[in-house]
Structures are given as structure tokens and as C-alpha cells.
Amino acid sequence: MIDGCGRIIDHLRLSLTDRCNLACRYCAPDQGATLRGRLDLDVDLAYAIVQWLTTRHGIRYVRLTGGEPLLHPHLIQLVARLSRLDELHELTLTTNGQALAQRAAALRTAGLDRVNVSLDTLDPQRFAHVTRGGHVQRTLVGIEAAVAAGLTPVRINVVVQRGLNDHELADIAAWGLARGCTVRFLEVMPIGPLAHVMDQHLVGATEILARLSERFQLRPISASAGQPAVDYAATGDDLRGVVGIIAPTTRPFCAQCRRLRVTARGQLVSCLHDDRRYDLRRWWNGHELDYAGADTTLRAALAEKPAAGVAAQPACMRSLGG
């Protein structure tokens, strides 16, 4: 699949639900809004979309996300079906980890390859504050359960926010490396509630690297296609492993973007910074996806995928499929 700018598209982020059991301050406008978002993607439609995109359009990497995908009532069944698609090279899932300890083994058995787990701080109070009520211990135990279940390498995603966790980056890296995880640090993006105040919170890649370099020796590793992170082999503190930085703001990677998103409403989103949605549900009769119709919708989304995502995005990641 090639978009209007000549980029190969082979990665899909599929949002299974708008719902989340957390309401991170940079993601969800407020707790109430999170609870009001109560939309789960129909499990048969989810499967049909991935089947269509893998068999006809060259999607090879699928990441299940949300909202919080572990809240989807038919997640394990969906993973089991998707993992049997021959064309799929990798099936992964992004989670806040609050319910991962109970699900990790079943997800692995169902055929999930890996998980990414969001963890912005190790401090219980700070975690409860940023997530509006989450329990850090649950996520830490969830990560350890994912490692034990073989959902590896587990990737820990840290959204770096000035004044919140920017002094903690090396500690989080050390915690993850000690458990064999890859730890990735993300610049906060102008998306959702932080769209207008991002500059106060943004810690750029150069500064993130400097903070990590105080504790670790870092050697760049060459990136694989479709991978926005710049990864480093890290050694220090008697630890070794991989840390990475994803810098959409200070080092945008739009020219290498290989992604499409599908929201929990069954709409294609071609770029995180673009407000346009392309409805796939209109081609779904409850049993079958009309491939010819869906192809026309896909062609429009591909043709209009922006060369670069520059606009602030008022919708939050939870509804876009982060």
C-alpha cells in the first residue's frame, strides 16, 4: 500500500475501545469525559478490517490500542483470531498495564507477540496524580507478568513531562532494563488537552538524551523501517539493554511514516494531526465487509494522508487510537 506521498504503509493501529480505566492528564480532558466514552469496536468488524487490510493491502504489523484495549470484552478471542492471519508479521498491544497481570499469560497463549506498557513514573503519588487515580504497583506487576509470559521484548513507554517526571528518567530506565524491557521516552505531543499548552510540558529529545547520559553510556543502534524511535544500546549501573527516544516534535519522522489508524468507531485516520475521518462502518452489514466499497474509502484516506502532521489535534489520543 502506497500513500499519496509515495510512502509504504504497512503498520496499523487499531483502537478497540474509547473507554479507559485511567484518565491521564495529557490524554483525557477530564475523568467524566473518560467515563462517558463507552464505545467498543465490534469484534467481528475488527477482525474483518484487519483481514481486509492484511490480505488485500499489505498491512503486516498490527498494534491493538485504545482507550484501554484490556477493557474490550472479547480481546482474547480477537487476538486468537488475528494471530492466525498468515500475512501478519507482528501482533502487539499497547496498555496502561493496570489489568495486565491477570491477562498476560492468556494473551500470550492466544498468540499476541508483544506488549507496550505506558509508565510515566515509578512514584505512587505521582502516578495517581497523572493518571487521575491509577495504581503504579499494578502496572509494575503487570510488566513483570508480561515478561514472565514471554510477551517480549516488553516496551515501556514514558511520556516525558517537564516538572512531572523529567528528573526520573534514568530511574525508570534502570527499572525497565533490570527486567529486560526496552524503555522508550516520548516527547509529549500537541494532541488533546495539551494541544495549546504543550510548550510548558515539552522536554525535547536532546534534553532527554542528556538526562539519560548522566547514568548510562548510550550507543545509537540502526533503526528498522517504520520505527519512529531512535534506539540506543545502554550500559551503566551494572545494567545493559535498549533505551529509545521518540521525538515527534523536535525530530519529526513524517517522511518515514508507515501508519494508518482505525478508531473504535470504525473510522480510518491517516495522520494523528489530521481531523479527517474515513468511515469504514458504512461498508459493514453486520457480517461482511464490502471490500470494493472499503477500498474506495481507503484510497481516499491514502491520497489525502498529509506529507507532514503539523496541526494541533483537538481530539485526544484515547479516541484516535494512540
Ligand code: SAM
Ligand atoms: N491505554 C493504553 C495506554 O495507556 O498505553 C493505550 C492508549 S494510550 C492513548 C497510548 C499512548 O498514547 C500512551 O503511551 C500515552 O501515554 C500516549 N499519549 C496520549 N496522549 C499523548 C500526548 N499528548 N503526547 C504523547 N503521548 C500521548
